[in-house]
Amino acid sequence: MSATGAVRTLKIDGRDCSARPQATILEVARENKIFIPRLCQLEGLSTVGACRLCLVEVKGSNKLLPACTTTVDEGMEITTSSEELASYRRMIVELLFTEGNHICSVCVSNGHCELQTMAQRLGVTHIHLPYRYPKKQVDASHERFVLDHNRCVLCTRCVRVCDEIEGAHTWDLMGRGIDSKVITDLNQPWGSSESCTSCGKCVQVCPTGALFEKGRSVAEMEKRRQFLPYLTLMRGERT
Amino acid sequence: MTPEELEDIAQRERETQREFPQRVNVCVAAGCLSCQSDAVKEALVKEAASRGLGDQCQVKGVGCMGLCSEGPLVSISTGHLYQHVSARDAGAILDSLQGSLVEQLLCPTDTPFFQRQKKIVLENSGTIDPERIEEYIACQGYHALVKALTEMTPQQVIAEITTSGLRGRGGAGYPTGLKWSTVAKAVGTQKFVICNADEGDPGAFMDRSVLESDPHRVLEGMLIAAYAVGASQGYIYVRAEYPLAIARLKTAIRQAERLGLLGANICGTGFNLHIELRLGAGAFVCGEETALIASIEGRRGTPRPRPPYPAMEGLVGQPTLINNVETYANVPPILRNGGAWYAQIGTEQSKGTKVFALAGRVRNTGLVEVPMGISLREMVFEIGGGIPDGKEFKAVQTGGPSGGCLPRETLDMPVEYESLARAGSIMGSGGMIVMDETSCMVDVAKYFMDFCMTESCGKCIPCRVGTYQMHRILSAITDMSAAAQDLKLLEELCDLVKHTSLCGLGQSAPNPVLSTLKYFLEEYQAHVHEHKCPAGACGVKMLEKVDA
Amino acid sequence: MSRKRLATVWLDGCSGCHMSFLDMDERLIELAEKVELVFSPLVDAKEFPPDVDITLVEGAVSSEEDLHKIRLVRRRTKLLVSLGDCAVTANVPAMRNPFPVQAIYDRAYRENATLMQGTPHEVIPRLLPYARPVHEVVHVDVYLPGCPPSADVIHYALTELLEGREPELSARTRFGA
Numbered sequence: 029m030s031a032t033g034a035v036r037t038l039k040i041d042g043r044d045c046s047a048r049p050q051a052t053i054l055e056v057a058r059e060n061k062i063f064i065p066r067l068c069q070l071e072g073l074s075t076v077g078a079c080r081l082c083l084v085e086v087k088g089s090n091k092l093l094p095a096c097t098t099t100v101d102e103g104m105e106i107t108t109s110s111e112e113l114a115s116y117r118r119m120i121v122e123l124l125f126t127e128g129n130h131i132c133s134v135c136v137s138n139g140h141c142e143l144q145t146m147a148q149r150l151g152v153t154h155i156h157l158p159y160r161y162p163k164k165q166v167d168a169s170h171e172r173f174v175l176d177h178n179r180c181v182l183c184t185r186c187v188r189v190c191d192e193i194e195g196a197h198t199w200d201l202m203g204r205g206i207d208s209k210v211i212t213d214l215n216q217p218w219g220s221s222e223s224c225t226s227c228g229k230c231v232q233v234c235p236t237g238a239l240f241e242k243g244r245s246v247a248e249m250e251k252r253r254q255f256l257p258y259l260t261l262m263r264g265e266r267t
Numbered sequence: 268m269t270p271e272e273l274e275d276i277a278q279r280e281r282e283t284q285r286e287f288p289q290r291v292n293v294c295v296a297a298g299c300l301s302c303q304s305d306a307v308k309e310a311l312v313k314e315a316a317s318r319g320l321g322d323q324c325q326v327k328g329v330g331c332m333g334l335c336s337e338g339p340l341v342s343i344s345t346g347h348l349y350q351h352v353s354a355r356d357a358g359a360i361l362d363s364l365q366g367s368l369v370e371q372l373l374c375p376t377d378t379p380f381f382q383r384q385k386k387i388v389l390e391n392s393g394t395i396d397p398e399r400i401e402e403y404i405a406c407q408g409y410h411a412l413v414k415a416l417t418e419m420t421p422q423q424v425i426a427e428i429t430t431s432g433l434r435g436r437g438g439a440g441y442p443t444g445l446k447w448s449t450v451a452k453a454v455g456t457q458k459f460v461i462c463n464a465d466e467g468d469p470g471a472f473m474d475r476s477v478l479e480s481d482p483h484r485v486l487e488g489m490l491i492a493a494y495a496v497g498a499s500q501g502y503i504y505v506r507a508e509y510p511l512a513i514a515r516l517k518t519a520i521r522q523a524e525r526l527g528l529l530g531a532n533i534c535g536t537g538f539n540l541h542i543e544l545r546l547g548a549g550a551f552v553c554g555e556e557t558a559l560i561a562s563i564e565g566r567r568g569t570p571r572p573r574p575p576y577p578a579m580e581g582l583v584g585q586p587t588l589i590n591n592v593e594t595y596a597n598v599p600p601i602l603r604n605g606g607a608w609y610a611q612i613g614t615e616q617s618k619g620t621k622v623f624a625l626a627g628r629v630r631n632t633g634l635v636e637v638p639m640g641i642s643l644r645e646m647v648f649e650i651g652g653g654i655p656d657g658k659e660f661k662a663v664q665t666g667g668p669s670g671g672c673l674p675r676e677t678l679d680m681p682v683e684y685e686s687l688a689r690a691g692s693i694m695g696s697g698g699m700i701v702m703d704e705t706s707c708m709v710d711v712a713k714y715f716m717d718f719c720m721t722e723s724c725g726k727c728i729p730c731r732v733g734t735y736q737m738h739r740i741l742s743a744i745t746d747m748s749a750a751a752q753d754l755k756l757l758e759e760l761c762d763l764v765k766h767t768s769l770c771g772l773g774q775s776a777p778n779p780v781l782s783t784l785k786y787f788l789e790e791y792q793a794h795v796h797e798h799k800c801p802a803g804a805c806g807v808k809m810l811e812k813v814d815a
Numbered sequence: 816m817s818r819k820r821l822a823t824v825w826l827d828g829c830s831g832c833h834m835s836f837l838d839m840d841e842r843l844i845e846l847a848e849k850v851e852l853v854f855s856p857l858v859d860a861k862e863f864p865p866d867v868d869i870t871l872v873e874g875a876v877s878s879e880e881d882l883h884k885i886r887l888v889r890r891r892t893k894l895l896v897s898l899g900d901c902a903v904t905a906n907v908p909a910m911r912n913p914f915p916v917q918a919i920y921d922r923a924y925r926e927n928a929t930l931m932q933g934t935p936h937e938v939i940p941r942l943l944p945y946a947r948p949v950h951e952v953v954h955v956d957v958y959l960p961g962c963p964p965s966a967d968v969i970h971y972a973l974t975e976l977l978e979g980r981e982p983e984l985s986a987r988t989r990f991g992a
Contacts, residue, residue: 076571076726077571077572077727078726078727079727080727080729080768083767092766098574116767119759120729123728123729123736124728125904126736127735129909129913131906133991134907144991145989148989151985153959153960154960157736158736158951159909159912161912163914182731200567204724204725205724205731206731206732208724
């Protein structure tokens with residue numbers, strides 16, 4: 029163990045990297061331009077380690093560890109890509125496609141969707157697990173935004189940005205397991221939410237077309253996230 | 268409270284007890300209560316009063332006597348045990364205190380079920396009134412606490428626990444002494460102790476029984492732990508489905524506080540511990556420690572990645588010790604008798620005893636405490652009394668939805684953490700379900716997968732969707748509609764969910780499937796390839812309908 | 816070198832993938848030297864012939880006719896290619912899947928019909944409970960996602976397959992592309 033405050037040196041995919049203490053593997057990898065896939069993590073929001081796409085191998089650990097929540101240690105040796113990891117990641121993305129109703133071709137976020145891009149990047153050319161075809165609702169009661177549960181991957185970015193950045197905590201989750209869903213207030217229509225400030229941050233951080241601006245047609249919904257690093261910077265280091 | 272004062276209470280209580288030449292103990296734990304043991308007790312009290320035996324014969328409610336399948340159970344001071352007692356037997360039972368025994372109610376206690384047990388955690392269960400602190404004190408209760416507070420340093424307490432070799436009884440088997448010393452060394456503004464009483468495995472009722480039968484033992488264990496790690500606030504997270512355990516815990520906390528054994532300045536030593544109850548709202552995942560902590564904090568009960576472990580950053584970010592009910596219940600006797608005494612019991616790697624809830628297709632179902640290392644065969648065929656109705660043994664399921672099904676070949680394996688894990692199951696919290704030839708192992712796997720699927724919190728993708736997909740395949744297999752490639756897909760999903768899920772629930776959810784695939788593959792194949800269920804359990808209902 | 820026998824079939828899809836196929840434009844002429852188009856909505860063959868080397872399938876398997884067709888195609892084809900999102904993921908045709916088939920019929924032939932309200936019983940093949948991707952029904956050798964896959968991607972895939980190589984498609988196309 030080295031003293032706190034000292035720089036940590038570690039190896040990612042055989043490359044020597046240095047990191048500040050308390051940095052996560054994902055942060056160090058990003059600084060070193062090493063790609064680690066992730067869906068739930070977004071810089072500026074707290075980490076939850078939920079999507080499991082960023083799992084990496086760490087020498088000496090018999091478990092795969094999420095890069096987004098695992099802080100670096102001196103001398104750590106990390107492998108971010110292997111045949112095994114690649115196949116797990118593909119399968120996790122496939123599970124998401126089977127869980128909801130993701131029809132890329134008619135989606136407002138077609139071409140700008142993190143799930144779609146992830147599938148392509150990980151080499152998912154088809155889904156070899158059967159689809160679930162759940163009947164899910166669309167909430168268009170808000171005057172400016174729409175929530176389409178069919179496209180939600182339950183990353184909880186909307187929940188976190190609303191709570192941590194906007195401070196409204198309009199969003200939360202209800203239900204368990206496969207029946208989980210994001211809700212506004214106490215599962216009231218978004219349009220009737222009394223806590224929602226209509227700031228739209230949730231829409232912008234949503235990785236898919238689950239949250240979008242009204243009036244957008246297929247492929248027209250591009251998310252603008254510039255506010256997030258800006259706000260984070262302005263507020264200083266949040267601990 | 269000084270050691271002398273405590274001894275005074277114990278002495279007085281023992282004398283009071285001795286004033287009664289005759290005693291009748293009625294089990295009033297949940298098992299017997301569910302077959303009206305409260306009416307039995309009431310009838311006995313009434314009958315004794317009407318005979319004017321009030322000051323000679325004591326009728327009291329006690330905790331679990333173990334053989335739940337034969338309840339309501341009543342024991343009398345001659346040392347005999349009655350089973351299947353009903354209220355109208357009250358007169359005959361009182362008669363038998365000085366006359367001849369009620370033969371038709373007699374429950375033999377020279378059987379392996381009673382003789383093979385070794386009671387440490389359950390030493391007072393079935394003998395003391397769980398609602399009176401004096402009775403617990405009379406059985407050396409709180410002596411370990413006073414000893415620790417007055418004679419030992421926290422380090423010495425931890426050393427004793429480490430010597431004992433005690434491992435977490437919640438299922439994972441992490442060395443308790445190591446956990447305690449981690450929390451003791453951790454730095455924080457306040458430390459917490461938490462008792463995990465969110466027992467949720469299907470068929471498991473060890474913790475409920477301990478809480479209902481001997482709640483003070485758990486409080487004492489928590490007090491000693493809090494002293495050892497330097498905690499001043501404790502929580503017992505108990506599931507709301509255990510109303511009796513909750514009521515008895517509340518009584519116990521009140522009583523301990525009144526005697527100055529709990530609260531501020533305990534025994535005048537300046538040590539403080541306040542214990543509060545928190546009720547679980549019915550989510551199995553809240554038995555996972557980080558989810559449990561979130562729930563106590565008033566948040567949605569979902570796990571978070573570890574590290575940081577609760578020992579470093581737990582409740583409200585402070586060092587927190589979480590142990591299971593049975594782990595705490597082991598602590599007082601260890602301090603009383605010494606860690607070395609405890610370490611003699613059990614096996615090399617698994618010390619002490621373990622309480623099991625024996626259920627399913629065995630003659631004797633109920634609660635048993637046995638030394639670690641006992642074989643599954645002894646559990647099933649001696650203590651359990653074998654399989655009823657002339658059926659063949661097929662498998663024993665340990666560890667609930669996180670465990671596996673162990674076949675006949677493993678019967679001679681010792682019951683300890685490592686051997687069970689090697690065989691593809693886990694020790695778990697102590698549920699043990701015996702299955703005979705009429706159980707279809709695919710159906711069993713499906714049952715547990717259904718449990719995991721509905722209890723998945725939904726936070727991480729592999730568990731949320733993976734358990735759904737596995738359940739879908741298992742349903743297809745039991746419906747005889749699965750294709751050959753579904754078996755391969757099932758294995759693929761098991762591998763994924765096991766290795767990528769966020770918490771223990773997901774990581775262990777494939778175990779019932781993996782173990783049945785390992786030991787009973789031919790049953791899967793029969794469903795898939797021949798559309799037949801060898802046990803005759805799947806699709807039977809449909810056939811009956813057609814016939815009728 | 817003898818020309819390879821190529822076929823294309825059109826199940827539950829919009830024909831957009833076939834349009835994209837035609838968008839290969841002058842490259843079709845060059846392709847025609849390497850393949851013989853033995854069956855396709857674009858040619859006049861009435862029956863799917865035996866011994867086809869490569870078949871491109873557009874569309875999801877939605878009806879009893881689709882099911883019958885794809886099974887026949889699979890039996891008579893060496894290399895089956897799922898062409899486009901409907902074949903690969905069931906795509907837009909799958910949007911009916913959360914609903915029971917009767918509700919679909921009612922919506923299409925009763926609620927929205929102005930003339931001759933009522934579910935047709937002739938000519939129109941019966942719908943399966945779900946519109947399904949081709950590979951859930953028969954084995955598929957190559958997946959070519961996209962809605963539609965571009966002419967370039969189709970050309971690349973065919974060229975590679977004709978050369979006996981496995982096309983690397985995930986970098987060139989994606990769902991919804």
